[in-house]
Amino acid sequence: MVAELEGLPVGELADRLDRLGGPEARAPRPKRAEGPELPELPGAEPGKVVLRLAPFPSGGLHIGNGRMLFVNQQYRERYRGRLLLVFDDTVGSEEKRVETEFFEMILGDLDLAGVRPDAVLYKSDRISSHYPWARRVIEKGGAYVCRCPAELLRENRLHGLACPERAQVPGETLVEWEKMLDGSYAPGAAVLRLRTDLADPDPAFRDRVLFRISDLDHPRVGHRYRVWPLLEFSWAVDDVELGVTHVLRGKDLVMEDRMERYLWDLLGVQGPPFLHWGILRIREAKVSKSKSYAEVKSGLYDGWADPRTWSLRSLDRRGIAMEALREFTLSFGLSLADIEVPAETLYAENRKRLDASTVRRSFVAEPVRVEVDGYPFDLAETTLANHPDRPELGRRAVTAGPEFLLARTDLVVHAGHEVRLKDLVNVRLPADIPASGGSMRATFTSRPNQRLPRLQWVGARDAVPVDVLEIDGSHRRGVGEGALRAARPREIFQFERYGFVRVDADVSPGDEPVRVVFGHA
């Protein structure tokens, strides 16, 4: 019997089942719900969770930082925990410098994102408390002072070779460590290295550097310290001293987990567990932080809110709600896979929020002037609904014909055919369409609504120039209906058949052109 059934197509099997047990045997399967949002944190107790955000102040926050922001925020809310903002402002390097303006900027970005930390701390204030930990590690024989040049150190690490100083006993190391601190060594002349295992299969983990000497001027603490901890060591200290209960960070930092744990084991202290997520990229956002930085600094970009930066503030400027960004970001869970997502997914999330509440306006890009012969005199003006499905959003009066501005691209597509000026009248277009900025004539045909291609129009007598800043940083010139003269800063509109736009924050009523930023279709 079984053998007979095997190999039958599914449909056939279903038929036989129906004959055997009827519909009862094939009850519709219950729909499974969507999965839970984020997994529980190991050992998390409500009210006792302490999380930390650790941005490096070398630029504004961008869309890629969103995951760190919203995941931490989400858990903080779930467990009613504390969220510490700890600026990871050790000196950095020549290429990666701490800059004063970014402390304020990041605070602003967090506020924009709706993330309000319970405390704001600076790593640069905590350096002196890292020194005793260094001593303890040295005393345990866990570290040595290495005077190899950086390149040699790197080379040796790759080949698993020890440098002569690796043989130091703690007493000797302590002496050398003091010399590092008292200025006997120049920057680059000596470092404190962890003693792991040079045969460790992971070359990245072999005798990593714990402290180095730098005399870069720090914007907050100046030259107060010349011996600076590296990220892994500083967090091994601070995650414990600040009472952090869970470390949630991107998987680019997994090796740092191992470093922290190694140090904790060495010193016999207990540290928090780590959770990671993979790298999230937006397909359209080829964000290179250093490129954005350079372009903003050089003035090529329109500041940190330039759409090309994909910074949080640029998304806000485009009318993308941080709440939509949060939903979007959280929808990826804590997957460790590296993913690339089209921006459309974010736009879809935003559109859901915007569509119902956003009023419609008429806008035409790169217009051609069209005079309609035989246009009805009584239709010099009309009123239009602010929203097609929501009468409660009201109506506005608009100036109509006989002179219109229409998009050249629309005209070209329908040249020689009859079209409908949306919500107004039907006209026949000639075969020849002039360049944008030119003028032409069309012929009125009828008034009733017909199933004709619909064209967006702006009445020429009351048109207002509009400048749309596009996502690629270019500016598109066009005209909008007169009602846009009253546009308020940061107001969001849907330009019908064009997309959602947001009025720039520094626009005053009456400004021409009206400057708006394109959000998405």
Place this chain on the structure above:
RNA sequence: GCUCCCGUAGUCUAGUCCGGUCAAGGAUUCGGGGCCUUCGACCCCGUAACGCGGGUUCGAAUCCCGCCGGGAGCACCA
């Protein structure tokens, strides 16, 4: 090269730890239809996936082995 991580439809994701209820769910995209005087929204329908090869098992997306593919790390940056 070495180490670690990851491979479910076009793109994300749920399911994988604890094998059967997965004839694989959701989102987005795409296609078709409906409705509305937007190419938008909404409603309905549809296309479409367990990387490959072995093994264990009555039974594998799930466990084991091998391969292939992708990513990250190997800084005196964070």
